[in-house]
Amino acid sequence: MIIRNSKELGAVIRKARLSKKLRQTELARKASMRQALISDLENGTGSATLDTILKILAALDLDISIVPRKKAEFDPTEY
Amino acid sequence: MIIRNSKELGAVIRKARLSKKLRQTELARKASMRQALISDLENGTGSATLDTILKILAALDLDISIVPRKKAEFDPTEY
DNA sequence: TCAATATATACGACTAATCGTATAAATCCT
DNA sequence: AGGATTTATACGATTAGTCGTATATATTGA
Numbered sequence: 032m033i034i035r036n037s038k039e040l041g042a043v044i045r046k047a048r049l050s051k052k053l054r055q056t057e058l059a060r061k062a063s064m065r066q067a068l069i070s071d072l073e074n075g076t077g078s079a080t081l082d083t084i085l086k087i088l089a090a091l092d093l094d095i096s097i098v099p100r101k102k103a104e105f106d107p108t109e110y
Numbered sequence: 111m112i113i114r115n116s117k118e119l120g121a122v123i124r125k126a127r128l129s130k131k132l133r134q135t136e137l138a139r140k141a142s143m144r145q146a147l148i149s150d151l152e153n154g155t156g157s158a159t160l161d162t163i164l165k166i167l168a169a170l171d172l173d174i175s176i177v178p179r180k181k182a183e184f185d186p187t188e189y
Numbered sequence: 190t191c192a193a194t195a196t197a198t199a200c201g202a203c204t205a206a207t208c209g210t211a212t213a214a215a216t217c218c219t
Numbered sequence: 220a221g222g223a224t225t226t227a228t229a230c231g232a233t234t235a236g237t238c239g240t241a242t243a244t245a246t247t248g249a
Contacts, residue, residue, distance in 0.1 A: 034174045037160055043176050055196065065238065070197055078161040080206080080236065081116055088176065095113045096175040097122050097167065134226065144208065149227055159206065159236080 033098075038075030040084065045073040047091045061090035112177075117154030119163065124152040126170040140169035 034040045048058050048069075055069040062069075063086065072079050072087070088095060113119045127137050127148075134148040141148075142165065151158050151166070167174060 032176045034176060035164065035168075040160065040176075054194085056194095065240095066195090067197075067199095067239095068237065071237095074197080077236065078159045080157045080159060081119065081163060082157040083237080084160060085114060089114075092179045094177050094179050096177045097111045097113060097119075098173050098175045100171045100173050133224085135224095144210095145225090146209095146227075146229095147207065150207095153227080156206065162207080 033101075036075070037072070037078050040079075041073045041075040043093075044069075044087060044091070047093060048073075051091060053091075058087065058090055062086040112180075115154070116151070116157050119158075120152045120154040122172075123148075123166055123170070126172060127152075130170060132170075137166065137169055141165040 032043055034043065048055070053061075055073075056066045059066040059069045062083075064083065068083070069087070071077065072083070085095065111118075111122055113122065127134070132140075134152075135145045138145045138148045141162075143162065147162070148166070150156065151162070164174070
């Protein structure tokens with residue numbers, strides 16, 4: 032899943048949390064942060080710190096991967 | 111490339127910048143930030159903001175992807 | 190419906206990220 | 220070696236993220 036802004040990251044976090052049947056409070060505890068912060072981030076409020084994001088993703092068994100930007104859907108040079 | 115801390119991110123950024131033959135100053139300009147910040151982040155100083163990271167990666171034609179954590183190298187249950 | 194639980198919002202305090210600017214230090218090139 | 224370019228460091232100012240705590244609002248379940 033490619034992430035290009037805070038809202039998209041929030042959506043991914045929420046989805047992953049729910050699929051693991053975790054409450055915000057539980058996820059917050061696993062990631063050593065406040066429930067209010069989880070709520071904020073899931074709703075795309077502000078721009079979290081890399082450390083914060085990494086802690087949450089780790090608690091959800093997710094990783095950040097850096098990948099090349101995808102080309103356009105079809106390549107005009109192919110015509 | 112999987113990223114689990116600021117240092118690893120910094121290394122990826124530097125590598126990508128050099129492979130594109132960009133100077134820190136040029137990358138900073140493309141990403142609308144200071145050269146000093148690029149330097150700091152490449153050296154893994156502190157924990158950048160998602161917005162900052164996204165701007166740099168965009169300037170380097172890179173994306174963030176969220177992926178499941180890899181399993182162990184070989185799975186003990188296979189024995 | 191009502192209580193219990195979960196999520197969102199509030200607010201001041203504190204910390205950390207980023208800025209602008211300048212310069213020191215390192216690297217490159219001839 | 221020496222000048223030019225690039226990168227690292229400095230420092231105070233400003234902005235923004237996170238905290239602790241508390242509470243309001245929403246959702247769930249009996």
